Amino acid sequence: MKLLMKTIVMTTALCFCLPSAAQPQHDNANHATHDMHDHEEANSSHAANSGRGASDGPVLTRTEDIESALADGGEPIVADVLGVVCDFCALAMNKIFSKREEVAAIYVDLDTKALNLVLVPGASMNDQTITDLAVQAGYRIAEVRRGDAALGGAS
Amino acid sequence: MTVVRTALPLTLGCLISMVTLARPVSYAGGWTVIEESDRQSSSALAHYTPSPTMSLGFKTEVNRDSDFALYSVHPTFLAKRWFGADYQGNLYFHGGIGVASGINGNPQSDQMAIYGGVMADWETRSLLVGYRNRYLEAGHHANQFMQVFRAGFAPYEGDSGDLHTWMILEIDHRTSEPDSVTATPLVRFFKGPLLVEAGYNLTVNQPLFNFTYRF
Numbered sequence: 001m002k003l004l005m006k007t008i009v010m011t012t013a014l015c016f017c018l019p020s021a022a023q024p025q026h027d028n029a030n031h032a033t034h035d036m037h038d039h040e041e042a043n044s045s046h047a048a049n050s051g052r053g054a055s056d057g058p059v060l061t062r063t064e065d066i067e068s069a070l071a072d073g074g075e076p077i078v079a080d081v082l083g084v085v086c087d088f089c090a091l092a093m094n095k096i097f098s099k100r101e102e103v104a105a106i107y108v109d110l111d112t113k114a115l116n117l118v119l120v121p122g123a124s125m126n127d128q129t130i131t132d133l134a135v136q137a138g139y140r141i142a143e144v145r146r147g148d149a150a151l152g153g154a155s
Numbered sequence: 156m157t158v159v160r161t162a163l164p165l166t167l168g169c170l171i172s173m174v175t176l177a178r179p180v181s182y183a184g185g186w187t188v189i190e191e192s193d194r195q196s197s198s199a200l201a202h203y204t205p206s207p208t209m210s211l212g213f214k215t216e217v218n219r220d221s222d223f224a225l226y227s228v229h230p231t232f233l234a235k236r237w238f239g240a241d242y243q244g245n246l247y248f249h250g251g252i253g254v255a256s257g258i259n260g261n262p263q264s265d266q267m268a269i270y271g272g273v274m275a276d277w278e279t280r281s282l283l284v285g286y287r288n289r290y291l292e293a294g295h296h297a298n299q300f301m302q303v304f305r306a307g308f309a310p311y312e313g314d315s316g317d318l319h320t321w322m323i324l325e326i327d328h329r330t331s332e333p334d335s336v337t338a339t340p341l342v343r344f345f346k347g348p349l350l351v352e353a354g355y356n357l358t359v360n361q362p363l364f365n366f367t368y369r370f
Contacts, residue, residue, distance in 0.1 A: 082238035085280050090315040110314045138207040140238050
């Protein structure tokens with residue numbers, strides 16, 4: 001009887017695996033727009049608390065690669081990322097975004113919690129694509145800034 | 156009763172394995188190698204992550220106290236991730252099914268083994284707490300429950316690519332051990348794809364060494 005009870009506890013724990021496998025993917029696949037709305041709310045709250053406007057978040061972090069890509073004429077993009085707290089987070093974002101041919105340079109700045117991108121000259125990447133790629137990496141985008149807004153100028 | 160005891164875990168285990176193996180691989184994934192060595196066992200896990208919500212791997216675990224080795228398929232599911240600008244929280248379910256074999260002269264026959272448990276963590280760039288448990292049923296080799304709680308802090312906040320350092324206290328509870336509750340202070344070094352932890356169990360005077368490499 002004792003062994004049976006243990007078995008029941010064991011199998012109950014494993015049963016949790018089944019619904020948990022399906023639900024998060026459903027969320028990721030079908031609720032990207034809803035997630036984006038949540039991100040905007042989270043970012044607005046964060047911005048209000050920090051006394052910043054919703055559109056004047058961190059500007060592009062300039063590494064050597066990013067400076068070089070900017071000099072080539074690529075579009076700068078800064079995306080505020082929720083949940084990036086460690087190097088594994090940065091690694092995941094780097095791996096996913098670096099595979100894209102549109103991306104000329106990338107840097108994940110843990111200090112500003114921002115994904116910094118410079119695109120290949122003439123290439124484009126819309127906000128939804130950036131959001132979807134971040135989800136593949138396991139994270140969420142709160143806000144995306146481009147061009148002058150990403151560089152700290154007027155949007 | 157014996158039939159039920161054997162068939163139920165086997166059926167569920169196979170079902171879970173089929174579910175995980177049948178999942179489509181429709182995006183670029185990552186590989187991770189994890190080694191863990193504590194006062195009771197040493198293990199190596201290599202897993203592939205086909206989606207941001209699950210990984211599937213193969214795990215080998217040597218239980219030094221009970222002289223058996225466990226070879227298992229090991230899925231882990233991310234049930235929920237909480238995001239914030241400054242924090243991340245996660246809830247996982249993990250499990251596995253495989254074979255337990257006697258080692259170091261242990262004459263007992265091979266047994267089917269099945270295990271499962273919950274992991275949860277919450278982390279900022281300077282604070283972390285975590286919890287993990289597991290129940291293992293391995294026939295006459297072992298019926299073990301363990302749970303581990305961790306809390307730690309980073310003395311400084313490193314940026315991408317920097318060396319990150321954490322000071323962590325681990326409290327573990329293992330029902331199969333004479334000293335069921337022990338404490339292990341440890342230090343974690345973290346740089347790029349490599350994470351290394353080294354500590355010493357103050358209760359039973361045993362070292363702890365873990366590493367994770369992600370690529």
